[in-house]
Amino acid sequence: MTYPGGATAVRGVDLVVDSGEKLGLAGESGCGKSTLALALLRLLPAGTRVTGEILLDGEDVLTMKWGRVRAVRWAGASIVFQGAMHSLNAVQRVGDQIAEPILLHRKATPAAAKKRAGELLEHVGLPAARAAAYPHELSGGQRQRVMIAMALACDPRLIIADEPTTALDVMIQAQILRLIEGLVAEQDLALVMISHDLAVLADTCDRLAVMYAGRIVEEGPARQVYDAARHPYGKALSEAFPTIGDPASRFAPRGLPGDPPDPSAVPSGCAFYPRCPVALESCAVEDQALREAGAGRRAACVHVGTGTAGTAGAAGPSDADVEAARSRTP
Numbered sequence: 001m002t003y004p005g006g007a008t009a010v011r012g013v014d015l016v017v018d019s020g021e022k023l024g025l026a027g028e029s030g031c032g033k034s035t036l037a038l039a040l041l042r043l044l045p046a047g048t049r050v051t052g053e054i055l056l057d058g059e060d061v062l063t064m065k066w067g068r069v070r071a072v073r074w075a076g077a078s079i080v081f082q083g084a085m086h087s088l089n090a091v092q093r094v095g096d097q098i099a100e101p102i103l104l105h106r107k108a109t110p111a112a113a114k115k116r117a118g119e120l121l122e123h124v125g126l127p128a129a130r131a132a133a134y135p136h137e138l139s140g141g142q143r144q145r146v147m148i149a150m151a152l153a154c155d156p157r158l159i160i161a162d163e164p165t166t167a168l169d170v171m172i173q174a175q176i177l178r179l180i181e182g183l184v185a186e187q188d189l190a191l192v193m194i195s196h197d198l199a200v201l202a203d204t205c206d207r208l209a210v211m212y213a214g215r216i217v218e219e220g221p222a223r224q225v226y227d228a229a230r231h232p233y234g235k236a237l238s239e240a241f242p243t244i245g246d247p248a249s250r251f252a253p254r255g256l257p258g259d260p261p262d263p264s265a266v267p268s269g270c271a272f273y274p275r276c277p278v279a280l281e282s283c284a285v286e287d288q289a290l291r292e293a294g295a296g297r298r299a300a301c302v303h304v305g306t307g308t309a310g311t312a313g314a315a316g317p318s319d320a321d322v323e324a325a326r327s328r329t330p
Contacts, residue, residue, distance in 0.1 A: 004047035007264040009035045010214045022191040024201030027211035030260045033194045037160045074101040078151040082163035084143035088135040094146045095131025105154045120149040141172035158190045198238050202226035210234045213271035220297030230299035
């Protein structure tokens with residue numbers, strides 16, 4: 001995916017999500033997660049060039065005529081955007097906003113759409129009477145529930161949740177995540193959940209894909225990726241969170257210095273090379289494709305599956321390797 005001006009934001013992504021499956025998409029800001037999500041329903045800025053295929057129930061979204069794209073949005077796939085207060089219309093009652101896609105896509109009468117909006121609110125744990133409220137009259141968690149109700153309005157097969165718990169306190173965050181999990185199981189939906197928080201994705205999703213500089217650098221069962229990442233970037237992300245019950249980890253966080261590269265200036269070779277604690281000289285010139293890293297797992301790292309000295313073979317770089325590399329870094 002190339003933005004107007006020539007910056008390539010997403011490169012070579014190949015993912016499949018089945019009905020009833022929850023896929024987590026992780027990575028720092030600027031790694032291409034939201035760009036990928038917006039591309040699924042052709043919501044990227046005009047002039048953006050997208051190559052390849054985006055198949056929704058076997059139909060390529062990229063080749064659809066605009067009338068078909070409009071029909072697929074909401075009814076085939078829908079998005080829960082981050083920041084509900086910014087996504088909802090501040091001068092329109094939330095019930096009317098939920099009813100709008102029902103009126104448009106289901107050709108329902110106003111009375112039927114209003115009734116359905118109330119049912120959806122109750123489905124996500126809010127009284128139907130809250131349909132008469134304006135967004136500013138609801139709490140952050142309630143607004144997020146409204147966004148989820150809107151996403152469900154036309155019974156889509158795929159829901160994309162882009163940071164659905166941003167700025168919510170941990171108790172409300174847990175409620176929203178359990179709500180989403182329950183809805184996916186109950187309605188056999190496919191879910192793509194985007195987050196910076198690997199712990200949340202590992203607890204919520206079936207599979208986890210880690211993005212860096214517009215590419216998938218690791219993919220596999222969510223809990224396995226979180227507990228034992230095969231790629232140094234995935235390992236750094238999981239270690240950025242303190243371990244509950246381990247005071248030492250609170251006072252010695254193992255984060256990752258620096259930032260992802262600008263999409264217009266991605267370095268040659270492995271894009272993670274400048275920040276990688278276990279990089280080899282060859283990483284500066286040789287890019288790494290995803291390779292098998294265990295049952296159902298893939299990672300794009302030179303250390304994966306080599307079995308060479310100083311690495312952990314299929315398991316990727318070990319803790320000792322990382323610490324030794326860090327000690328050599330000025």
